[in-house]
Amino acid sequence: MTTQALTAERSTHRLHSPEVTALLKNFPPRRAGQRWEATEQSREQVRERLLTPPFRLASSAPQSRRRTGLTKTLAWLEQFPGQTWQERWNASGADAAGNIAWRQMAISWLQSTGWSYQDPKKDFDVLGSGILVLISGDVIRPSLPWLLTPGTVQILTAEMARARDPRGFAALAAVCRTDPANAHTKNGAMRRIATMTAAKGGTVHDITVGDCLELAEFLSARGSRSTDTSPYYYQLLHTIGALPEGAPATVRIFNPKNLGQISIEQMIDRYHLACRPVRDLLVDYLRERAPALDYTSLRTVAFALGKLFWKDLEDHHSGIDSLRLAPDVAAAWKRRVATKTIRRKTADGDVVEEQVPRGDHGMNYLALVRAFYLDLAQWAIDDPARWGVWAAPCPVREEEMSRKKERSGRKSRIDQRTRERLPVLPVLVKTVDTERRLAAERLAAAQAAAPGADFAVAGQRWHRPLSKNPTARVWAEDPETGRRLDLTQEEHRAFWSWAIVEVLRHTGLRVEELTELSHHSLVQYRLPATGELIPLLHIAPSKTDAERLLVISPELADVLSTIISRVRDTKGAVPLVVSYDGHERVWNPAMPLLFQRHFGVENRPIPVSGIRQMLNDALSRTGLTDTNNRPLTFSPHDFRRLFITDAIMNGMPPHIAQLVVGHRDINTTMGYKAVYPEEVINGHRAFIARRRATRPSEEYRTPTNEEWEEFIAHFERRRVALGDCGRAYGTSCIHEHSCLRCSLLRPDPDQRPRIEEILDNPRDRIAEAEREGWLGEVEGLKVSLAGAMQKLAQLDERARQTTTVNLGIPAFRDIASRTVTASKDPS
Structure with a gap:
């Protein structure tokens, strides 16, 4: 198969980036011609040219083998039709047969004509010497598949550098000597350059960008190892100035991962949706939204609607063709989108799949599907003929989109991450x-x-x-x-x-x-x-x-x-x-x-x-380690949070910090700032100091001796028979010293026996009043009884509160000043 055929076959499976497509248009690969001066020479002219310098070898034995191989190879090719040696080469089928099989074909002919050695291995070697000099002399130009057959180009580089283009290969060798790349990479690049000159003719400086792209595409289509597909050869050619003006300065454009932007149709078609009308709807919807979205956001919407939404529904509900989802179908889909499948290795080395929750429980994707339904409903009003048929109730309700809890947890985790990293910066x-x-x-x-x-x-x-x-x-x-x-x-x-x-x-x-x-x-x-x-x-x-x-x-x-x-x-x-x-x-x-x-x-x-x-x-x-004693990690975005937190804590106004870091909303800036417990304490203390400074100064004057004695005497008067009185300083008792009825009485635990004795007296008096019919007195006695029982209940509650139970909760100082530790001083 020719290189062009392989390239066309590969292009059906691989998406070209716009850059590669434009380069192939501006720098097309050279076509493999059938006629040029060297291939049109006669047999005698070819032998005379290729057996003299620079093709002649210094050693007599290799030169003798080359002469014999050249003679036998030309004799074998002459039997095939064609006006040039290249046409005869193509007609022989040797190019399609490969570097090994064609020699077997030639040996069979040599044996039938009496030209062969008794040992077929000698013919095998001399034919290799003959074809090598024909290639280096530009008499024949094999295709890339033939030249890239394992074992073919091992000595091709040295032959091309000696006979075809000494100056060009010397310039490449000079660059390689100063380049820190390893020898394997350099030698592979030199072989690739020799292969292109052998396949397309000319010298190193005749190689085009299209030739390099064609070779890179062929290597990728062939499924070569990563080391064999390295585009380092382009790097060398560009460095020595062999490529024309306008050629890209980097070889990374040949990287298959850099496919460039793909069309909206390709974004959806990679999911192989069965329902064609819904597929066309998604394409139209994305095309409508594309002007307002960047490419990354557009790909995210395509993934959410094409893969996570409709493809998932088709996988679980075969034949589905309507956006109007049944409640059970919608509920099952929302449960699936909240999880994702990951692969991990077990202790035995086996790869297993498991379902884990998404970071936001799929809420971002639910929001995109909800926007899809709401957009269709709105557009149906504006253009009912186009969008009205697809309007349907949205399966994602508004109350399902509440992110308050998720945002609160995320803020807490980010603040803790910042508090761990700022002290060790x-x-x-x-x-x-x-x-x-x-x-x-x-x-x-x-x-x-x-x-x-x-x-x-x-x-x-x-x-x-x-x-x-x-x-x-x-x-x-x-x-x-x-x-x-x-x-x-x-x-x-x-x-x-x-x-x-x-x-x-x-x-x-x-x-x-x-x-x-x-x-x-x-x-x-x-x-x-x-x-x-x-x-x-x-x-x-x-x-x-x-x-x-x-x-x-x-x-x-x-x-x-x-x-x-x-x-x-x-x-x-x-x-x-x-x-x-x-x-x-x-x-x-x-x-x-x-x-x-x-x-x-x-x-x-x-x-x-x-x-x-x-x-x-x-x-x-x-x-450095974190609070779990694991190695501490920093992401580049951590420095952004540290910068904002440090700036605001050191006096930068938040609205200035917002402009410095480039946030649209000041709430985003404040969300990046971590809150420290000591910051709250210090801020509260500063507020108290400012408030005291603004209060009337006479409120903070030194009290006189009389005022002080009166204040001290108040605490003495607060002591009553059953406990302490909580009435305000300077006020009289409004309960006529009926302390058991007063809510301000704080009973003394030592007075419990006396309160229990007092309880017996109201009970006896209540029984007597009920027996005599004194209803008014019964109500007053019941109030006193209830007050005494309440005081006993207060004593019981205080007794329970004084009994301490260790719950294992860390002290405030343990959670307010978490730090990370270093195992040693790095200095």
Whole structure:
């Protein structure tokens, strides 16, 4: 099968990104022609050219084998029809047969004509030598499938570099010598370049972007290993200037994961919905909402409606074709959407599936389905002919969308997370700074040491090993443990971990905004009154599509200047790099991004996943643990919460903090701020102090001796026979000292026997009054009896309250000052 056929077959299963489609249109691959000068030569001309320099070998034995192989191969090809050697090659079926089978075909012919050796293995080897020189001499051009047969291109690179294009392959080899990539990657890239020149003809500088895309597509369709599908060959070609102007500067566009944006139809069709009318409805609905949504939100709506809603209904209710759901169907669907299926490994290594609740119990997806039904109902009023047939009662009621409890729990968890991390932020800052300095000193000392020598840094001895294949990376060994360490990679990680922590903690940026910081983000503002220059950091629109400016502090200025000094090239400029927006799935234009690194022979932006990984690596070296004694982790967004909490606690007004961090609603900003118990206590005490300061001063004057004696005497007068009286200071008794009837009496436990004796007297008097018919006196005695019984009940209640029971509840100081601990001082 030809390369073009394989590419077409693969394209039916793989979605091309818009970038790849545009590149294939602007830079089409070269067609495999049938006629060119070298392939039209006669047999004698071909032999004369290919048996002389630069094709002639210096050694006599290999040259003799090459002469024999060339003669036999040309004789075998001459029996097939065609005006050129390429036409004869195609007619022989050798290209479709592959590199091994075609030799068996040729050997059979040689045996029938008496041209073969007695040992078929000799013919096998000489035919390989003959076809190799025909390929390097551009007499025949096999297809990519033939050239990529295992074992074919092992020596093709050396032959093409010696005979076809010495200057082009020498330039590639020079780049490889300075590139820190491993030898396997470099050798594979050189073989790919040799394969393209053999299949399409010409030299290294004749290779086009379309040729590279075609090769990448073929390797992906063939299902090669990841190491074999590396597009590093494009990187080398772009570096030496072999590709034409306008060619993309990055090889990452060949990554199958970067498929770019897909159409609305493709978003829905990947779920294979059975009901065509509902499928068309979902497509129309998404197309109506697309202008108001970004690409990420549009994909989320498509997933909710196509996968979680309608596809789920079709899986559980075969033949369903109406949006009007029965109550039991709707209830069952809502239960399913509240959970998700995850895969995990058991202790035995088996992979099992289990259902776990979604983080928000599927409420976000319920909201999208509810919006779908309500939109259809509203649109049915405006355009009944188009949408009226689909209007139906919404299966998600409004009361089911209450998020008060979920938001409260989320706020509590986030605040606790912030309270755990804010106290240990200085430890993390000190650790990353120490690691950065130590890694830089270790790398500098290793570079100054000769290979095979020892060197010492910070009291630790290291050995720089000898290497048979020197690379741009610097390695070191620990003489005691034998552990090898890539000092170049360690210094790279230590520096960028420090830069990430410093920029995030000083700015509170989102991680996407951090990756988009560029040299153009640094601007200046001159104060009109004083003429002072204020350095500002321009934050490009991201989540809220609103740009903002941040004042650059002296500490942040030092960090940014260090980053710029590191990434500048030899000309003093920040290199332009192309970044991929994973949310919108588009390639951004080349910009001088600050967070970039040298990857191979090109500069690449540091991705979000790399930022998270470096943060976790830095935290693992601190030894910090959380309240559950597990290793503490930081996400980039944690620094945003820490920045807001620290700013507001140190006096920044919340509405200013809202503008600094780019929130649309001040309630969002206050939701990011964690509440501390000591903050509440201190705030309450400050309120009391302010209130006292505003009260009349005469209320806080020093009392006279008479007033003090009167106040003290009041407490003496509060003591009564049965306990203590709770009447206000300066007031008289309004109950005529009937204490048992008074609610202000606080009985003394020691007077319990006396109260019990008093109870007997009202009972006897009540019996006598009822016997004599004194009804008025009966009512008064019953009030006294009830008062005495109430006082006894108060005594019983106080006795129960004084008995303490340990419930195991932590004290306030234990929950108000939770901290994390470090196992050791990282310094």
